[in-house]
Amino acid sequence: MATLESLTSQAGEKEGSLFAPMGARRLLVLTGIGMILVGMLFGDIFAVFVLHQNAARVGNSLAAAANAALAGDASAVGVNFQKTGEFLENRGTKVDTHVHLIGFGYLALMLAIVQPWVALSEAAKQRLAWLFLSGGILLPVGVFLIHYVGLARSPLAAIGWASIFADTSGLMVLLAVIGYLAGLVKKFRGGGAAVEDALLSDRDATGRMLLAGGLMLVLLGFAHGAYYAQADLYRHEAADYNILSQMSSSATAKNSAGINQALGDYGQLQGEKAVNIAAHAHSIEFGLLAMLVGFFQPYVSLREAWKRRWAIVMIIGSALLPACVLLELRFGLLAGGFADTGGLLVILALLAMWIGVLRYTGSLDAAALTAIRLGATQGGAQ
Numbered sequence: 001m002a003t004l005e006s007l008t009s010q011a012g013e014k015e016g017s018l019f020a021p022m023g024a025r026r027l028l029v030l031t032g033i034g035m036i037l038v039g040m041l042f043g044d045i046f047a048v049f050v051l052h053q054n055a056a057r058v059g060n061s062l063a064a065a066a067n068a069a070l071a072g073d074a075s076a077v078g079v080n081f082q083k084t085g086e087f088l089e090n091r092g093t094k095v096d097t098h099v100h101l102i103g104f105g106y107l108a109l110m111l112a113i114v115q116p117w118v119a120l121s122e123a124a125k126q127r128l129a130w131l132f133l134s135g136g137i138l139l140p141v142g143v144f145l146i147h148y149v150g151l152a153r154s155p156l157a158a159i160g161w162a163s164i165f166a167d168t169s170g171l172m173v174l175l176a177v178i179g180y181l182a183g184l185v186k187k188f189r190g191g192g193a194a195v196e197d198a199l200l201s202d203r204d205a206t207g208r209m210l211l212a213g214g215l216m217l218v219l220l221g222f223a224h225g226a227y228y229a230q231a232d233l234y235r236h237e238a239a240d241y242n243i244l245s246q247m248s249s250s251a252t253a254k255n256s257a258g259i260n261q262a263l264g265d266y267g268q269l270q271g272e273k274a275v276n277i278a279a280h281a282h283s284i285e286f287g288l289l290a291m292l293v294g295f296f297q298p299y300v301s302l303r304e305a306w307k308r309r310w311a312i313v314m315i316i317g318s319a320l321l322p323a324c325v326l327l328e329l330r331f332g333l334l335a336g337g338f339a340d341t342g343g344l345l346v347i348l349a350l351l352a353m354w355i356g357v358l359r360y361t362g363s364l365d366a367a368a369l370t371a372i373r374l375g376a377t378q379g380g381a382q
Helices: 004-015 024-071 074-113 122-149 161-190 205-252 256-295 304-326 333-381
Strands: none
Touching: 024 074, 024 122, 024 205, 024 256, 024 333, 074 122, 074 161, 074 256, 122 161, 205 256, 205 304, 256 304, 256 333, 304 333
16 A cells, blocks of 8 residues: 555656655745845835935935034034944845845755755755755845844844844855755766756746846846946046045035035946946846746746746846936936836736746645545555
């Protein structure tokens, strides 16, 4: 008489054992896409409600500190610099939360791709997946709390509890990745039969579209980065030094108008740098995302027409956001609004794909349950 475990295993093999219930690949795919979704949504909310307001506060605090120094008010200088530091820390922790969530989501999808080549037992893969996902989720939470927790009741002079929590979570991610790398090394050093992965060999039209569109976005991002480095980077570095020198000279001469002009020029310069770097980074980032989700299209249980539509929406949004970010200095909030719309399109497309993966896993589990019941019925008849 067949056992429950053997029947479950047989059902999993029929429907794709590499995506078995609670298996490592399924955990990494679902949670990886979910982490990217949460990170992008958090980034969109931060960009709309915090980023620009925070930048204005930083500029105002620096201007107030410079004018206080000109007036010889040392206490006001200290207060304004402290406010500037708080604003920058607030911005930095939010950006780091956004970046770490998305980065760990990308890494989860990459680990999901290589699962068939990890020479470890499925139980070991699952434990490593849970370790990775726990650390990958908890680290951004710790980073987010750094600004609010600070050094309160910390056992260390310069590191707060939130930072300790985040560093511990990062160690969990590191150990999980090392475990998977050890499994890969074991596989390729041990040789054995070649692994054939049905997921990677199944390239449908939607997957090819996402791979081609993602590759084009990556190439455009590289091209823009090369152009910026050649045409503007050294000019911006020289302007950075010149503006700070003018600010110092104006302070020495007690020229308030000169200081304010230098601060305005410096803010404009930093804005130019920011939009170029953001456009370069987002184009490559979204290109990689499109390529990664292209691999998992066989797991997206949607009608082919809708899979194709959501792929097109993702590519359009991925191209719209970096293009409009570049135009923000010229068109201001109008370009910023279109950039946020591009980000929203990517979020909606990714959410639809995540729902499709959930639907696929539901049908897989239903098939496994049917096989178990059928096996149990046959066993009882015998």
